Amino acid sequence: MGGDDYLSASQLAQLGYCERQVVFDAEFGRRTTEPQRKAQARGLRAHAEFFEESQRLAVASARKGRCMVATLVLGECNETRTLRAFRDQVLRRSVAGRWMVRLYYRRSPGWCAWLARRPRAQRIIRPFLLAAASLAYAALARSSNDGSEQSKA
Amino acid sequence: MSADTSLLVLVLVGLLYGLWRWRRRSRMLEGRDEQGLPVELRGASIAFAEKTFRSRRHGLVARVDRAYRVGGMVQLVELKTRQTSAASLSDVIELSVQRIVLRDQTGEEVSDTAWVMVQLARDGSRATHQVKLLDEASVLALAQRYRELKRRSPLARKPRPASRLAMCRDCGHLARCHTRYGDRM
Numbered sequence: 063m064g065g066d067d068y069l070s071a072s073q074l075a076q077l078g079y080c081e082r083q084v085v086f087d088a089e090f091g092r093r094t095t096e097p098q099r100k101a102q103a104r105g106l107r108a109h110a111e112f113f114e115e116s117q118r119l120a121v122a123s124a125r126k127g128r129c130m131v132a133t134l135v136l137g138e139c140n141e142t143r144t145l146r147a148f149r150d151q152v153l154r155r156s157v158a159g160r161w162m163v164r165l166y167y168r169r170s171p172g173w174c175a176w177l178a179r180r181p182r183a184q185r186i187i188r189p190f191l192l193a194a195a196s197l198a199y200a201a202l203a204r205s206s207n208d209g210s211e212q213s214k215a
Numbered sequence: 216m217s218a219d220t221s222l223l224v225l226v227l228v229g230l231l232y233g234l235w236r237w238r239r240r241s242r243m244l245e246g247r248d249e250q251g252l253p254v255e256l257r258g259a260s261i262a263f264a265e266k267t268f269r270s271r272r273h274g275l276v277a278r279v280d281r282a283y284r285v286g287g288m289v290q291l292v293e294l295k296t297r298q299t300s301a302a303s304l305s306d307v308i309e310l311s312v313q314r315i316v317l318r319d320q321t322g323e324e325v326s327d328t329a330w331v332m333v334q335l336a337r338d339g340s341r342a343t344h345q346v347k348l349l350d351e352a353s354v355l356a357l358a359q360r361y362r363e364l365k366r367r368s369p370l371a372r373k374p375r376p377a378s379r380l381a382m383c384r385d386c387g388h389l390a391r392c393h394t395r396y397g398d399r400m
Binding site: 067068069070071072073074075076077078079080081082083084085086087088089090092093094095097098101104105108109112113116117119120139140143144146147150151199202203 | 254255257258259260261264265269274275276277278280281285286294295296303304305306307308309310312313316334336354357358360361362364365366367371374375376377382383384385386387388391392396
């Protein structure tokens with residue numbers, strides 16, 4: 063990665079692996095074995111897929127709407143993000159969930175306009191939204207644990 | 216119904232079916248992309264992906280696999296393909312360098328914890344491990360150590376071997392290492 067006077071992160075990471083390798087590489091040049099070359103090729107393929115995923119995620123997050131009521135009442139915070147993630151990871155997976163999301167987005171501009179003029183009402187619904195966010199967090203954590211076991215690249 | 220009408224209906228049904236399959240696949244891909252991610256990062260916006268950053272003042276460079284913007288901070292994610300699901304010291308060093316260069320180049324605040332996403336070579340399943348990053352002084356000390364080892368400076372006379380013998384199995388310097396240091400076999 064370097065190719066100049068800059069030290070790269072992967073060069074420095076070698077120190078966490080084996081310092082002797084750094085010395086031998088300096089003396090004799092880098093020597094890679096067949097298993098290492100295979101692992102490198104596998105890593106490159108995985109990184110290419112990972113990059114494509116990143117692009118899809120960036121496009122998806124730009125396309126998806128903001129959770130309007132939560133953003134108005136709680137602002138841009140972890141709880142709002144959790145509710146948004148719950149919408150995308152749980153609700154959007156089923157027909158009924160997608161119907162609820164559509165209904166919500168149809169109604170929420172009106173609710174937001176009403177709430178924007180009533181700070182007291184915002185204070186009242188705030189704890190409910192926070193409770194909903196912690197329930198959503200628990201649901202996501204459960205699916206995250208399942209996902210770690212099951213997700214395939 | 217005439218043959219033309221039947222054909223038109225057939226084409227329309229085919230198109231609708233294709234559209235339904237495409238939407239289903241896009242939804243599935245979207246969901247799958249976030250599987251294996253920790254809850255803290257789900258739904259967060261991606262700040263950078265596969266981007267190189269440099270720190271002029273420290274002479275360091277790093278490529279960031281993926282970084283999320285969470286609560287006004289940048290959180291780093293490093294992808295690794297491995298046989299076993301674990302984060303290692305080399306991951307911590309790599310991410311710590313990424314933190315310094317990203318902060319230096321962009322001026323953004325970068326979290327001192329990061330995520331190592333391990334993709335298992337045998338089945339492609341993923342798991343994430345949260346790691347605490349090294350501070351700047353420790354990274355700079357490592358950079359100094361690396362330069363000394365490269366120069367074969369007397370200060371770096373005793374380079375440390377890999378922590379476990381199994382890590383040496385695929386090393387291209389294994390025979391040389393055994394000859395010089397009398398171990399690792």
